[in-house]
Amino acid sequence: MDVAERFWTKVAKGPAPGDCWLWTGAVSDDGYGRFTLNQDGKTQAVRPHRFAFHLAYGVDLDGFGALMHDCDVPICVRATADRDTHLRVGDARMNMLDRLAKNRDTNGSNFRWRGLARRHFAQQSRALRDEVRAHGWSREERVRAILAGADPDAPTLF
Secondary structure, eight states, X not given: OOHHHHHHTTEEEOSSTXXXXXXXXXXXXXXXXXXXXXXXXXXXEEOHHHHHHHHHHOOOTTSSXXXXXXXXXXXXXXXXXXXXXXXXXXXXXXXXXXXXXTTOSTTOSOOTTTTOOHHHHHHHHHHHHHHHHHHTTXXXXXXXXXXXXXXXXXXXXX
């Protein structure tokens, strides 16, 4: 199995056309995924969303700047050459403007994971990863609850 095939075995694509493609492999302590490349006798850990972007656009892993998630889901790897991509090249300024526009700054109140400590941010990503790893998107309501920052096991009113 080549590296691209191995990569895609660790991705769960959502059922709806605009859904995230969620990384089901390793998740780092910052809540972002981790994918290991073993080439030419060297081991290199890369971010899965960067590798997906590399596959979609054919650029070197170091051939582009920062990547921004339109969906704000750290383990999303939906990189396509079409408008439905969730990943875009940016820089620090663009990222700060995006953060402000989406109310994710420190004063924002709408961001689903705002204010979480790094440990909790990683726990949220791992909960999402574990759900899709175990069940894929078959229990879509649970996946969507976790994506929204809600406890999927919390009782509902209806």
